[in-house]
Amino acid sequence: MAKHKTPLLDQLESGPWPSFVSDLKHQAEVRAKNEEGIEFQIPQDCVEDLLGVLELSYKHGRTHWKHGGIVGVFGYGGGVIGRYCDQPALFPGVEHFHTMRVSQPAGKYYTTEYLRNIMKLWDLRGSGVTNMHGSTGDIILLGTTTPQLEEIFYELTHNLNQDLGGSGSNLRTPADCLGSSRCEYACYDSQALCHFLTNEYQDELHRPAFPYKFKFKFDACPNGCVASIARSDMSFIGTWKDDIQIDQDAVNKYVENDSAYPSNAGAHKNRDWGPFDIQKEVINLCPTGCMSFENKQLTIDNANCTRCMHCINTMPRALKPGKEKGCSILCGAKAPILDGAQMGSLLVPFVEVNPDNDYQAITEVIENIWDWWMEEGNNRERLGELIMRQGFQRLLEVTGIKAAPQHVQYPRTNPYIFWKEEEVPGGWERDVEEYRKHHLR
Amino acid sequence: MSELLSNKELANKTVVDFLKKKEKTKTKFYFNDLCKLFPDDKPRQIKKIINVMVTDEILEYWSSGSTTMYGLKGAGKQAAAEGEK
Amino acid sequence: MAFISSGYNPDKPMEDRITDIGPRKYDEFYPSVIAKNKGKWSHHEILEAGVIVHVAESGDEVYTVRVGGCRLMTTTHLEEICQIADKHCDGHVRFTTRNNVEFMVDSKDKVEPLKNDLASRIFSGGSQKFPIGGTGAGITNIVHTQGWIHCHTPATDASGTVKATMDEVFEDFQSMRLPAKLRISMACCLNMCGAVHCSDIAILGYHRKPPMLDHEYLDKICEIPLAIKACPTAAIRPAKTKLADGTEVKTVAVKNERCMFCGNCYTMCPSMPLADTEGDGIVLMAGGKVSNRISHPKFSKVVVAFIPNDMPRWPSMTDAIKKMINAYSNGANKYERLGDWAERIGWEKFFEVCELDFSHHLIDDFRQQAYMSWRQSTQFKF
Ligand code: HEM
Ligand code: HEM
Ligand code: HEM
Ligand code: HEM
Ligand code: SF4
Ligand code: SF4
Ligand code: SF4
Ligand code: SF4
Numbered sequence: 001m002a003k004h005k006t007p008l009l010d011q012l013e014s015g016p017w018p019s020f021v022s023d024l025k026h027q028a029e030v031r032a033k034n035e036e037g038i039e040f041q042i043p044q045d046c047v048e049d050l051l052g053v054l055e056l057s058y059k060h061g062r063t064h065w066k067h068g069g070i071v072g073v074f075g076y077g078g079g080v081i082g083r084y085c086d087q088p089a090l091f092p093g094v095e096h097f098h099t100m101r102v103s104q105p106a107g108k109y110y111t112t113e114y115l116r117n118i119m120k121l122w123d124l125r126g127s128g129v130t131n132m133h134g135s136t137g138d139i140i141l142l143g144t145t146t147p148q149l150e151e152i153f154y155e156l157t158h159n160l161n162q163d164l165g166g167s168g169s170n171l172r173t174p175a176d177c178l179g180s181s182r183c184e185y186a187c188y189d190s191q192a193l194c195h196f197l198t199n200e201y202q203d204e205l206h207r208p209a210f211p212y213k214f215k216f217k218f219d220a221c222p223n224g225c226v227a228s229i230a231r232s233d234m235s236f237i238g239t240w241k242d243d244i245q246i247d248q249d250a251v252n253k254y255v256e257n258d259s260a261y262p263s264n265a266g267a268h269k270n271r272d273w274g275p276f277d278i279q280k281e282v283i284n285l286c287p288t289g290c291m292s293f294e295n296k297q298l299t300i301d302n303a304n305c306t307r308c309m310h311c312i313n314t315m316p317r318a319l320k321p322g323k324e325k326g327c328s329i330l331c332g333a334k335a336p337i338l339d340g341a342q343m344g345s346l347l348v349p350f351v352e353v354n355p356d357n358d359y360q361a362i363t364e365v366i367e368n369i370w371d372w373w374m375e376e377g378n379n380r381e382r383l384g385e386l387i388m389r390q391g392f393q394r395l396l397e398v399t400g401i402k403a404a405p406q407h408v409q410y411p412r413t414n415p416y417i418f419w420k421e422e423e424v425p426g427g428w429e430r431d432v433e434e435y436r437k438h439h440l441r
Numbered sequence: 442m443s444e445l446l447s448n449k450e451l452a453n454k455t456v457v458d459f460l461k462k463k464e465k466t467k468t469k470f471y472f473n474d475l476c477k478l479f480p481d482d483k484p485r486q487i488k489k490i491i492n493v494m495v496t497d498e499i500l501e502y503w504s505s506g507s508t509t510m511y512g513l514k515g516a517g518k519q520a521a522a523e524g525e526k
Numbered sequence: 527m528a529f530i531s532s533g534y535n536p537d538k539p540m541e542d543r544i545t546d547i548g549p550r551k552y553d554e555f556y557p558s559v560i561a562k563n564k565g566k567w568s569h570h571e572i573l574e575a576g577v578i579v580h581v582a583e584s585g586d587e588v589y590t591v592r593v594g595g596c597r598l599m600t601t602t603h604l605e606e607i608c609q610i611a612d613k614h615c616d617g618h619v620r621f622t623t624r625n626n627v628e629f630m631v632d633s634k635d636k637v638e639p640l641k642n643d644l645a646s647r648i649f650s651g652g653s654q655k656f657p658i659g660g661t662g663a664g665i666t667n668i669v670h671t672q673g674w675i676h677c678h679t680p681a682t683d684a685s686g687t688v689k690a691t692m693d694e695v696f697e698d699f700q701s702m703r704l705p706a707k708l709r710i711s712m713a714c715c716l717n718m719c720g721a722v723h724c725s726d727i728a729i730l731g732y733h734r735k736p737p738m739l740d741h742e743y744l745d746k747i748c749e750i751p752l753a754i755k756a757c758p759t760a761a762i763r764p765a766k767t768k769l770a771d772g773t774e775v776k777t778v779a780v781k782n783e784r785c786m787f788c789g790n791c792y793t794m795c796p797s798m799p800l801a802d803t804e805g806d807g808i809v810l811m812a813g814g815k816v817s818n819r820i821s822h823p824k825f826s827k828v829v830v831a832f833i834p835n836d837m838p839r840w841p842s843m844t845d846a847i848k849k850m851i852n853a854y855s856n857g858a859n860k861y862e863r864l865g866d867w868a869e870r871i872g873w874e875k876f877f878e879v880c881e882l883d884f885s886h887h888l889i890d891d892f893r894q895q896a897y898m899s900w901r902q903s904t905q906f907k908f
Contacts, residue, residue: 008838010840011839012649012686012838012839013795014652014653015653015655015689016654016693017693017696018594018649018657019596019651019653022653023600026649027600027601027604035897039527041529044527057683058674061835063680063801064674065677066678067679067792067793075492075539075542076545077492077509081506083676085679097676103549104549105552107555109557110620111617112612112618112619114550114554115607115608115619116605118600119604128601129601130598130604131599132595132600132604132626133597134597135669135671142848150536151531153534154533156531158532158533163548167504167507168506168508169472169507169787170509174603180564182564183567183580184580186565187722193545195548195551195552200777202545202547203546206546207488207492208472208502208509209485209492211472211473212508222697222819223817223818224817224818227725228816229816234536246541265569265570265571266571266573268702269572269574269662269702270575270664270702271703281861285820287820308785308820309822310819311817314820314861323834335723342726343823367775370721371483374485375483376482376483379473379474380471434665466749466751
């Protein structure tokens, strides 16, 4: 029998989409029965109370959680979010109900053995409720009490070889697309780079000393499956420098509407858009107009291609990214708080992604940026805002990157250039007397 | 590294004195505020020292979930209000 | 319940402590066909909504069946995922950025049994546990934030609005009939943990009332300078006030017209709550994208300034969303994302064909970028 009545939440059990309410109710029952004889370290009925407090929010249209300043386990400045219920007498099982962020493996592949170990630990020492995954990328363990935090951390590190993720003013747990593990578009190994940087910068991840949060995200091609351009202070997007690889025979299979060559890899299958028309669907939609198809021959003027991926997405068996691959680095994406949303702005048009020298070309850019931001950034100023405040030129200066037309959509539309003294021949110190010899007062 | 920062005792005292002086009105500070106590050092060096003070249980972190602050261990009104102390 | 020690000694926290080990290495978890063919994939095809085959240069194939998941997921549900993965997939499973779950098998004959197994699993309340879909030119799962289940500043619920929306657009989760993919995101307050500013459609919780002030307790519980500093718009200043019993207390005053309803003050100071039944609700945004395909990535635009919270199913919100999707589906060219379509026909037409009202709230007046969004041209449609 459910501890609390939940008439409003019950209405979210119908409909085809998986119901989190059904799942929570089921979990509450499993905990109540406890067939496995688990010696629960936090209240056995916490999931009942979680449903209860959520129902109350549905009734009031208001949250019933308070924030707490708890940050992490001893010596760590992140990885835990403190949560307290504002109706502890009604819902004692969730009076203290903190979140732990567990650093997810790159690519989010799992074995069931690993998942079960996490689940076992979490059933014993927490609510058994998770987020798979939080929007930063971590595995989120939702709901435990303060005394359990160290115990969970101890078990994670000692038995599962597993660390916490980040929260607060530090490097947040980096996240990546599945890349070359299962995607033919990948221009670099996003998992390898993501994993390397996560480990390389563990200190920055656990011990906050940044002005605010900092995120890395890795998309192995311009399709951007993890939305790095919108969601990360530094976004690493795979790209290539040379020519798109063309298999002309395969192009013609698409043109002939061969059934083994469905356009767009079958992504439009459930509506009749008519037969595939290469002129209309590829050549004319190429944003740079750099393609043509004549006499069964597809030609790409690669010097004018901006690598938007459209033609490759549309005819994946015929076209492949070039062979000289690497990534572009874009900086400063942030949500609209406070000066409006920003997307990442292109800083490094192309850099090799080279594991053999520990991605030196990339870590150099990162560390130059951090030195600048830590020194000059105001409290709670994201990198994107610092760039706005001090100028893109300053970003180029601290990273030692030469300005290029690739850095801009178009050149500035005002002539108010802040010339530096050293840029003007003769400097700014002048002799007014000398001037007056030729210009009367 | 400046002399001030490389002398652990002196560095600790500088930080603790600063926090004690402010304690009446405010007990939590951004990392940047602490950096101002060591004008001759790079933030990344200061970070190392400050973090040792956390493991030495002189300082503790406080987090809003998105931002982290530093304060003397146990200081402040919220610690008590959260019923954890 | 007896306390069970993990081995941790609270008196000596540093003893035997392991730190800074990071996540587990990704390749420990690769299914064997992935490990073998990594970096050597030739092409892929979406066989039907939710089922993808990737073909390697070696000729190996991996069939992926993608199912929708709630990101709020219990160990009971995870155990069921593990059982399916053990039965069909050699004990391997993968999660996507958008909270979907992917089961992979290495030959075609294993696909049907896997699909049948997944489709047969139903929650006691009637919903599907593992609906197959979320690929191609359709609507995949919604990325979202915590909401009322766990956060202190949400203006709406996350899991509930997502469930209500996915139920309404479910057909498009399981089919690929739209002109291009359509991404929906949800964030429950303007902090936008979930980052919804670049989605085809974004659901955003929004408060409309400045914080209340619990004068009697404020100075006892909160550090006033911290609350003041937390405010991004500098709307808070120190103040004194007389309580009903005549005692004078230190407190704060809020310049209400400067408040952007972000809740940062409440994070720092529990005596400044801002949640409100009438004040809180939902903003809808539309037309953003993050992919570089054809057009540049772009921000979403606010298309509905406010919808009240009507729990538990938010019908006015799902109505507005459905109107946009239908108009888009009928009007856009193949490959055109929602934002590209709106720009082609003009936003003035967008409001017309989506049957959405336009009000002054939708004209930007926030800081310098506002001007960029006004019309500096005589070209427009009536
Ligand atoms: C002043 C601003 C902010 C405050 C006070 C804040 C606070 C919080 C809190 C308390 C949580 C934990 C929610 C929970 O698990 O119970 C959270 C989660 C999160 N925040 Fe923020 N946040 C702020 C701004 C941001 C911004 C700007 C971003 C992104 C750029 C962001 C990204 C996230 C993410 C990704 C999560 C994880 C949430 C999830 O997985 O659903 N936050 N934030
Ligand atoms: C630093 C800023 C500017 C400088 C130094 C500047 C200087 C000048 C000069 C020297 C002339 C020619 C005067 C003449 O015929 O004797 C001129 C003409 C003009 N300027 Fe500017 N100007 C500036 C900014 C602007 C701006 C911002 C605008 C408008 C938005 C503007 C609009 C015009 C127009 C319309 C003319 C007349 C052009 C013509 O007769 O063909 N100027 N300006
Ligand atoms: C820093 C800002 C500006 C400077 C330094 C500037 C300078 C000038 C100068 C030197 C002239 C020529 C005057 C002459 O004929 O002797 C001029 C004319 C003019 N300016 Fe500006 N201007 C500025 C901003 C603007 C702006 C913002 C506008 C309009 C939005 C504007 C509109 C005009 C117009 C319409 C003329 C007259 C052009 C004509 O006679 O055909 N100016 N301005
Ligand atoms: C109009 C406002 C905004 C919209 C429409 C928006 C939209 C989005 C979208 C669509 C995503 C990607 C979701 C996905 O597909 O995975 C995203 C991610 C993100 N946004 Fe926003 N966003 C907005 C404002 C903000 C603000 C103000 C912040 C922070 C200050 C922010 C921080 C983030 C972060 C950190 C992520 C990545 C979350 C993660 O790490 O997984 N967003 N946003
Ligand atoms: S971002 Fe590109 S490489 Fe990565 S998974 Fe998406 S399409 Fe593949
Ligand atoms: S990648 Fe884009 S820009 Fe380049 S040829 Fe193809 S469609 Fe044109
Ligand atoms: S979006 Fe806002 S309310 Fe929602 S989880 Fe993030 S901080 Fe909390
Ligand atoms: S809600 Fe945000 S803007 Fe309003 S007073 Fe509080 S901190 Fe300031």
